[in-house]
Amino acid sequence: MTDTAARSVLVVTAETIEALQAAAARGLSATECSLDLRRSREVVDIDLAGFTLDGVHRPWPEPCKPRTIYWWDGTQFQQASRYNGALIKLVPTDWGPPTFEIDGIKMLPTAKVSPWDDAKRKVSLVHPRGARILDCCGGLGYFAAAALAAGAANIQSFEKNEDVLWLRTVNPWSPKADPTLKIYHNDISEVIGELPIESFDAVLHDPPRFGIAGELYSQLFYDQLARVLRPGGWLFHYTGTPNKLTSGRNVPAEVSRRLAKAGFNTRLDGDGVLARRR
DSSP states (O other): OOOGGGOOSOEEEHHHHHHHHHHHHTTOSEEEEOSBTTSOOEEEEEETTEEEETTEEEEOOSSOOTTOEEEEOSSSEEESEEESSSEEEEEOOTTSSOEEEETTEEOSOOSSSOHHHHHHHHHHTTOOTTOEEEESSOTTSHHHHHHHHTTOSEEEEEOOOHHHHHHHHHOTTSOOOOSSEEEEOSOHHHHGGGSOTTOEEEEEEOOOOTTTOGGGGSHHHHHHHHHHEEEEEEEEEEOOOTTHHHHOOOHHHHHHHHHHHHTEEEEEETTEEEEEEO
């Protein structure tokens, strides 16, 4: 059973709805399910028209589309997506914690590992306990959540896309701002020059791919990262391997060279670059 006071948003997937509908069709009047993408489970009353929770009857979302997350807005289920020049949507995964897509491009790894566990592993590389952390491209907040869980002293998280920040409000796995985690609606490439020198012990940098946000891979930006990170501080930079097969371009190697020029010692680690400020 869940602690219902902890459930700040009610979300379902097509898989959840189909399981509830099947249970109702078998004549069950109640069944257990997750209404927060597998963070918890609870018992709901069901009938052929919908389900009842906390005394409120909620009709099934129609139509119920695959690869779609629905959130309850107080009167009906809505798709967890927005369109403002680009379609940005939460997408369910086999792991529970969702990923998100921008115009159909998946933003987080999900094929072999949960995006939540992937974030935990990468955050552990920068030694987060007691650290002041700069989270350059906050996304759904999984890096920040992992840093919080690992005992970071302070996290400043920047995300420039307002619609991505909105997705966080309907994603049960996204952390909320608190005294330890400050979330800013800013483009880090535009405001990093305002951050104090050597004000962070660690940096987490998970930018969009180079073709979308080349400024976040520039020598100028890496010089600024070196400026705000204390000597001996750690940086994890997600790169992936875009265009490697089609163009022969080696983005991780390019990133390593620029970071070295900015004052970092670097090594490749999985799908990114781990660096330490000299």
